[in-house]
Amino acid sequence: MNQVVQQKYETVIGLEVHLQLKTETKIFCGCANVFGREPNAQVCPVCLGLPGTLPVLNKKALAYAMKAALALNCQINSFIKFDRKNYYYPDLPKGYQISQYDNPIASHGYLEIPAEDGRVKRITIKRAHLEEDAGKLIHDEGTNSSLVDYNRTGTPLMEIVTEPDLRSSQEAYDYLQNLKLTLQYLNVSDCDMEKGSLRCDANISIRETGDPCLGTKTELKNMNSFKAVKAALEFEERRQQKALESGERIVQETRLWDEGRGATVSMRSKEEAHDYRYFPEPDLVPFVVDEGVIDTIRRSIPELPQQKYKRFRSEYKLSDYDANIMVQDADVANFFEACARLYPQPKKICNWIQGPLLQELNARKAHVRDLRMTPEYLTTIIRKTDENVLSNLAAKEAFQHVMETGKSADEVIEQKGLAQVSDSGILESVVEEVIRDNEKVAGQIREGKESAVGFLVGQAMRKTQGKANPKILGELIRRRLLA
Amino acid sequence: MIKTKGSKIVTQDDVRYIASLSRISLRDEEMARLTRNLEDILHYVRKLEEVDVRHIEPTSHVLPLKNVYREDRMRPSLTREDALQIAVQQHEGFFKVPKVIQ
Structure with missing residues (x-):
């Protein structure tokens, strides 16, 4: 036609x-x-x-x-x-x-x-x-x-x-x-x-x-x-x-x-x-x-998805797409809001819910209220990532452990040793070691090839089993070789 | 259905139609008798046309009652055996009826 x-x-x-x-x-x-x-x-x-x-x-x-x-x-x-x-x-x-x-x-x-x-x-x-x-x-x-x-x-x-x-x-x-x-x-x-x-x-x-x-x-x-x-x-x-x-x-x-x-x-x-x-x-x-x-029944009606959508757009500045996903399930919407109250980073919370959380829900065919993840635990993980205590990788690991064990985020981070090493004393000695082992690359950086810093950061991360804070490592390497 | 005064109110076609809606098959003499009977009944009821009802709400119920509810509480159902006792035919727990395809 x-x-x-x-x-x-x-x-x-x-x-x-x-x-x-x-x-x-x-x-x-x-x-x-x-x-x-x-x-x-x-x-x-x-x-x-x-x-x-x-x-x-x-x-x-x-x-x-x-x-x-x-x-x-x-x-x-x-x-x-x-x-x-x-x-x-x-x-x-x-x-x-x-x-x-x-x-x-x-x-x-x-x-x-x-x-x-x-x-x-x-x-x-x-x-x-x-x-x-x-x-x-x-x-x-x-x-x-x-x-x-x-x-x-x-x-x-x-x-x-x-x-x-x-x-x-x-x-x-x-x-x-x-x-x-x-x-x-x-x-x-x-x-x-x-x-x-x-x-x-x-x-x-x-x-x-x-x-x-x-x-x-x-x-x-x-x-x-x-x-x-x-x-x-x-x-x-x-x-x-x-x-x-x-x-x-x-x-x-x-x-x-x-x-x-x-x-x-x-x-x-x-x-x-x-x-x-x-x-x-x-x-x-x-x-x-x-x-x-009729009035009693009217008062028992919760905030409806269309209203919630509008409020999420204006109150949390969520995009059309994000707001839509957050309101598709009343319990997910409530979980999101509880998180946002604990830690006002709605976009980050939204990403965590849309990604790992909903994936888990779908994989387990479960419901939000059946999960061991709570708004407290999820916001702890997000906050510690923002504070560079957790790397992105460690954050995902902490998330998985909480989902599987139901232990608190703090407990999981502690027990699994997921926190990043940010202590500059320890990191400086790691940097020294890496520079010694990679003299050639270190030389290139000294001559101005700044893109090679990433390689040394990677080496240092390996030495610390991924626990070092890569941002601090980068700074230390630059200071040491470029200053 | 009620037409002008004096004319026939019910035709045999009306009766045939009502019978088919009710899944009743009628012999010719029954058809004729029922047409006359219905005609008589409607003539009798036609008296009501003389009443002025312009200002009266249509009546749906005659009892002075409203809002009769039951609470949403479970009561025992029949056992399947008891329920199926009334079945003319049954098959593996189902009522069995002549094949119908709408």
Whole structure:
């Protein structure tokens, strides 16, 4: 597809994200909300939809959803009710899903994503509502039956729907990244696409640039990662462009992303329009949430990644890149700040965290709070490097020993003899020795070849097993040969 | 669905559609009888059109109750054996159903 065609059209994308909330129990019953148990081991008459049972809303599920909605700058609606969404599918034991139709928990929010030249773009969040997850169906290959596991049935799900504000697959990707990061800060969901705790459907249409009307959209499903969402949107954007260019019309339909083929494929379902016949859920009473409760939840929201990013830029003068990395994990950000308070050298601290610390975390698949390194120990190592007590090499060694043993930085430096020798008395005799052993090079330096000083410093370092302070060595050699 | 007064409110097509949504198959005579029944019911309910509801909020619930919650505390689930007792067919701990591909 050439540049001209791509510029002729504008892409319009809206995203629907389903998020499993990590409550202890299901949304309407006391069954455990745990992933990975053996099939049908956490079901009860309520989530199996047996006659005569009644759902009761899990208070924590509502609180988590409100917390997420507030963090996404939404208004909590004064009147909240649940509705039945009726359809038949074997993963839905009741024949309906308890969801929300016209009085969702929250609406009118937004999330910021990065835009060109350091600015931000606001993506409007149309609504956020609570519903129950369905069970899991396994299609038994080669037989005429499907298998159903109802463990997931009744897991609290929050659906977050954007307006069609996104204009490219990259914006969609950035939105998902920021959404995930924000939700992880709140600790209300694991946001793990592979485990299905975060799922994303995308609506996409194209129109001629400048056209105020929206084109016919398709709905994309079955993407298993943020990268897959991006790839599916890119494929679909080109497919729609080609279709319009060759005079075809876009059919409104659901298309499945086929990861292996790298293509979206029409579901070719019977094109009867969905008719869910929503009506108010008679088994659940409505909810009117007190302003005081909303305020309490609002106050429990920690500083969010976008705010933290801005503050790190201005308070610690971190670069865009550094600030971004520091806020990718709330615990890493806190570790950074604790270090910066102990030793105000943010750039150096940042380098240590980005380099050795995050490498260790990734290698061990560990979490910051599981590490033996503390802000005290790390800043001790950095400070002693700045004070020339530790060479860069010795600092790395001290870091490794602290990580492995959990001993304090001071203890490790002492026990391993990592401190540099800066005592000029000792160093002078080493310098004497080196000059004696390398008369030729010493002569060259005397004649003005100053670049050879490094060679003698190297020799002296070898003699001291790397413990001498190379800066002092250099000074001593210069004074001795050039003065 | 409610059209002008005097005309038929429910057609056989409406009933066929509702039956298909509900996964019910109807014989011709049942279709005719149910169309008449639904027609009668809706005519009866049509009385409500005489009430002026312009200033009344839509009612979703009739009970004078709100904010009924449960705490996020675990309660015992059924054993798998008990849960699967209601299964018409089962296979290795799963409920087994006729194949469905959406």
